[in-house]
Amino acid sequence: MRLKLLDVVVADRKGNFVPGLTARDFEVYEDGHPRPIQAVELVTLKTAGQSPAMNRAAGTQAGSRPARRLWVLFDSLNTETALMRRACTGLKETLLKLLGEGYELTLVEFDYKAGPRSLTELITDPAVVLKALETVGGSLQATFLKRSASEEWKKFPESLEDRRITLLPDELERLQWRNLLQKTLSCLLTSLLKIKEYPGRKAVLFISSGLPEQESNPYFNSTGLRNLKFFDPFGLVKSDDYSEIIREIVNLANSGQISIYCYNPESTTEVMKSFALSHLSAGTGGQHFSLTTGETEILNKMKAETEQYYEIAYVPASREEDGKFHRVEVRTRIEGLKVGSRTGYVEYSAREIEKRQLAASFFSPEFYRDINFDLKLTAWPEKKNTYKVWGCLKIPLAGFKREKNTGEKVDFLLGVKELQSEKTHLGQEILDLGEDLRANRPFSAYYFITSKIKIRPGRYETVATLKTQDGKIGSREIWLELPELKKNQDSQIVNLIPGRLIEGKRGKPFTFDERGLLNLGSKVFIPWAADEIPAGSVLAILVQAYLTAPEDLKPEFWLEGPDGKFPLQAGLIDKNWNRKTGCISMVYACKPGNIPPGEYRLEVTGQHLPQVRFDYTIKVKN
Structure with missing residues (x-):
């Protein structure tokens, strides 16, 4: 037999608590119908520091x-x-x-x-x-x-x-x-x-x-x-x-x-x-x-x-938890007494409780900092004025190594909502950090391109939430502004992303592999993967621009810092003109040359392109 517990307070006309009542003194109504009472117990809360000796008055x-x-x-x-x-x-x-x-x-x-x-x-x-x-x-x-x-x-x-x-x-x-x-x-x-x-x-x-x-x-x-x-x-x-x-x-x-x-x-x-x-x-x-x-x-x-x-134990109308609201009323058969009770109940499953934890993190992501992570997002044009979300999630592993109870798996949720709309896209993935933890790597990187989340020009709020197996939650908020690509408008840069190149299997250029990385023929572009450039190394830069016609673009890249503005030696790796989107995508390999060590901002200029200073710090090292 399934029982439901109700906690009620009974007071007299002066507001004093009334002890000594039994099951015969109460009536319970659920959704307007009387329900059988199985037991009634008087619970007296113990005071702080009270010893676990027998409380004779309560008999417990x-x-x-x-x-x-x-x-x-x-x-x-x-x-x-x-x-x-x-x-x-x-x-x-x-x-x-x-x-x-x-x-x-x-x-x-x-x-x-x-x-x-x-x-x-x-x-x-x-x-x-x-x-x-x-x-x-x-x-x-x-x-x-x-x-x-x-x-x-x-x-x-x-x-x-x-x-x-x-x-x-x-x-x-x-x-x-x-x-x-x-x-x-x-x-x-x-x-x-x-x-x-x-x-x-x-x-x-x-x-x-x-x-x-x-x-x-x-x-x-x-x-x-x-x-x-x-x-x-x-x-x-x-x-x-x-x-x-x-x-x-x-x-x-x-x-x-x-x-x-x-x-x-x-x-x-x-x-x-x-x-x-x-x-x-x-x-x-x-x-x-x-x-x-x-x-x-x-x-x-x-x-x-x-x-x-x-505490009243009674038999509810439903034989199992149904997740619905049930109105409850508790009455006493003794005239002049006032019963203080709850107006009803909902029995939440573990999943419903978790949903409310996650909802709280989406309502105010700035409150949730139990998990440290970095998230980069951009919009990738797929068709005319239709975008997918391309992102990189980096999770430092120091905290996971210290706290064994955290586990090796993390629930990753990404919500995308247009500023002026009620519609929200939600994607969810379970990430396994085990391999990176066993390899003693400093962080775990996850790259993704959305397949079901497709968005149009406008302003978007995005919230990313991570939840560990022991209940820790971390959240971040990022805002995206997607341009409307129209004919007869000035050229504009859609994406400017630093990264690095690795060797890969030959695939169709400017498509995404199963890891969320960008294919470039025989090479693969890893976005947001290079914030430091050691002497003699190469910085890869993806430039994506909207053009009314496939102009012969030759962008120039600069690093601007406290000691001045320095050009990067750039060589084209691959490019692609997408007629559906009106965008040209180009990846360049750039060397810092004789640029002094320090922190710089990336800037791009060139014919048919507006000058853009990218809000991304590049560190040049000896």
């Missing part, structure tokens, strides 16, 4: 029971600095008193650049907690985005400035709001997935002045959510309805027996109308506190609902 071993734990999440993404400092001051005594009652506290701050930042980990020392509270900041972004009625927000330096892509004002505003909401979702998903691993009912105190939601904002009204165009290859945001996003967080929390208690430091009368905070607390069996809620009231409610609870 204290060491076998979950501990009194509270996770405090500071939402410095959406809460202004002054409000966050007010919250820390107002809740300081409450947290210290909970420590005195035997609670273990974990403090986490949602940082705009670093994501969930752990301040303490299951700590019982008041001095450590006080020191951690002093470091909690708040959000300048919230000030600019939420309060500015002018266009001051456009002046705020945000990570968008590093993307080297021109954005129109409306695009910038949309990305600012979308990024704020995606960062919020990423932090909540990541934090709840970690808390979920602990046993028993878990309590989270979420300090926030509200998630990104404004009825007057065109991106957060009843129909405008889709306008944000989430980078969501896993389909967590399924509709225009803002409540669907909140429901996703509620369902994940409920699947891990996590109750969310929200504290809003805003002092306005609109504070309790915060849709997200009220639904997070109500949906998970928590409470929604405001600035006007007294310290004693908060402390008493937290203690009453986090020190004891009933």
